[in-house]
Amino acid sequence: MTDTASTAAKVPTLCVVGTMAFDDVETPFGKREAILGGSATYFGVAASYFADVGASSVVGADFPDAFRAVLADHGIDLAGVDVKPEGKTFHWSGRYEGAMEQAETLETDLNVLLEFDPVLPEAFRRAPYVFLANTDPSIQLKVLDQLEDPKLVVMDTMNLWIEHTREKLLEVLPRVDGLMINDAEARMLTGESNLILAGKEILRLGPRFVIVKKGEHGSFLFSADRLFALPSYPLENVVDPTGAGDSFAGGTMGYLASVQETGIDDICRAMVHGTVVASFTCSDFSLDALANLDRPTIDRRVVELQDFVRVP
C-alpha cells in the first residue's frame, strides 16, 4: 500500500497529453498494419532518454499489453492513460510516396478519442515541463486549467483546429510558452506565405517562442530576440516519417526537462537533440528504431549534427 501510494505520488519531470494509436502505414519501403503509433507514444519514448515522463492519453480495451510494455519499459508513467473498456483505440491509416514529404491520410477512426477528457493524476499536475500534443484546443484548455505552476508549457496543433476551432486555439496560444507547428500550418494560421513573417506573426498571438517544423528541411525557432535555423539530420535511410514531429518534440522537451532550463539558448540546444531523436524515428516503422536507443547513441548524432551546421 505505502509503496503504491508513493509511486503514484511521484511527480514526473515532463508530462505529455496526447494520443496513443494503432497505425496502418505504407511507404515506398513497405507496409505495416496495426502498429504502435500516437503522439503521446512517440513523444513519451523520445523524451524518456532524457527525463522521466508521465503520459496522459486514452485507449480502448484493444490496446495490447505489448504496446503498454514498450512505454513502461521506458519508464513512462501511464497513470494518466484512461482505458475505456467498451471502446476501441484511435486508429490512423496513411501512405507516403516518393520523397515522403507528406502523409496522405487514408482513414481516421477517432474511436475513444471522441471521449478524451483528460483528468491528470494529482502528481502530473505538478510536472514542471508539459507538452500538449495535437488535440482539440478545448482539451488543451482543460489541461492547462489543471496545471499547478509549470515552468514550461509547449503545444502542438494542426490544420483541423486552425480551420474549425480557430477561436479556441487563439485562447490557448497566450497561455503556453511555446508553439510547435509545421510550416504549412504556420502559413495557414497567419495567412502569411512568407515563413519568416508567419513565425513572427505567431509570436504576436501569445507564445514566447515558436518552433516551425519543416520535415526533411529541418526547423526554425522564432522568439523576440533570436531566430535559429536547424536542418534535419542527414539521414540516408528514411523508411517512415510517421511520428517524427512528436519525436522531435519529445527529444526537445526531454532535453529541456533534463537540464531544467527554459531559456532560448537552451531551447536551441534542445532542438538539436529533438532533431536527432526524430532521425532515428524516421529510420524504421513505428517506434522500432526509436524504442531501441540509448543516450550515447543519441549523443554521437548530436555531435554529427553540430558538425553538419558549423560554419568553419
Added chain:
Amino acid sequence: MTDTASTAAKVPTLCVVGTMAFDDVETPFGKREAILGGSATYFGVAASYFADVGASSVVGADFPDAFRAVLADHGIDLAGVDVKPEGKTFHWSGRYEGAMEQAETLETDLNVLLEFDPVLPEAFRRAPYVFLANTDPSIQLKVLDQLEDPKLVVMDTMNLWIEHTREKLLEVLPRVDGLMINDAEARMLTGESNLILAGKEILRLGPRFVIVKKGEHGSFLFSADRLFALPSYPLENVVDPTGAGDSFAGGTMGYLASVQETGIDDICRAMVHGTVVASFTCSDFSLDALANLDRPTIDRRVVELQDFVRVP
C-alpha cells in the same frame, strides 16, 4: 593603343560563361517585362563585390547599352560577350505563384543562344576561377578545352541536359571540381529520392564537391569528408527569386576568388556569402537590389546568417 592592349590582356580572377537575357517575370508582387536577366548577368554582378570578373556570353543587337552599363559599372570585363548583329537576345518568360518555390516557364526564345559557341579571350583562358553556368554540356566541354590550368572550375546544369544529353553531361562532370545543382535535378541525375544519397552518388560521377541548392530551404555541400548544411537567409520580402541560384553561385565563387582558396572549409564560408548575396537578389525584380550593394552591406548579413545557424 597601349592602354587598350594592356586592358585587354588583364586576366580576370573569375571567369563566367553563361547567358545574358531579357526576362518577363510575374510574381505575387508584380509583373515586369524585358528586364535584365541571364545566368552570367546575375553571377557576374554577384561575384563583382568580391573579385574582378570576366563574362563570356552571347547577345543580339537588341541588348541595350543600359544593360551593358549595369555590368560594366560593376567592373565586369565584357570582352567575352559576343554580339550577333543580326540576332535577338535570349528571352525567358516565367511566373511564380504562392510561396514562389518554383518558376513556371511560360516561354523560352533561345534566339542567339542557338549560336552560342564561346571563344574565350586569351586573358580569360588563364582565369584561375571559372564558373560554367547552365548551358549545353557540349558548350561546357568546349570551354573546358580552352582553359589553361585553372585552380577551381565549378559548373551548373539543369533537367533538360540531364534528360536529353546525359552522356555529354557525364563527360563534363569528371573534368570539373564542383557541381552546383538544385535538389530536384540532383534526384533526377541519380535516380535517388533520398537527397543525402543523391549528393554522395554525384561525387562518384567525378566532381570533388557538390552543392545542392534547395531554394528557400538553403543548400547542402557534399564532399568526401564533409557534409555541410546552410539555410537560406531569413528574408521577409521575397519579391522575385529569379537569378537566386546564379547569384548564390556568383557570391560563392567570388568569395573563393577573393581569398584565393579552394579548400572545403573555404567553400563552406563561401556558401555563406553566396547565400547572403542571393537573398538580396530575391528582394526585388531583376538585378534591382543585387546591383546596388556594397561589401559592408553584404558582410552585415553574413554575420546575421552566421548567428542564425549557430548552435549556442
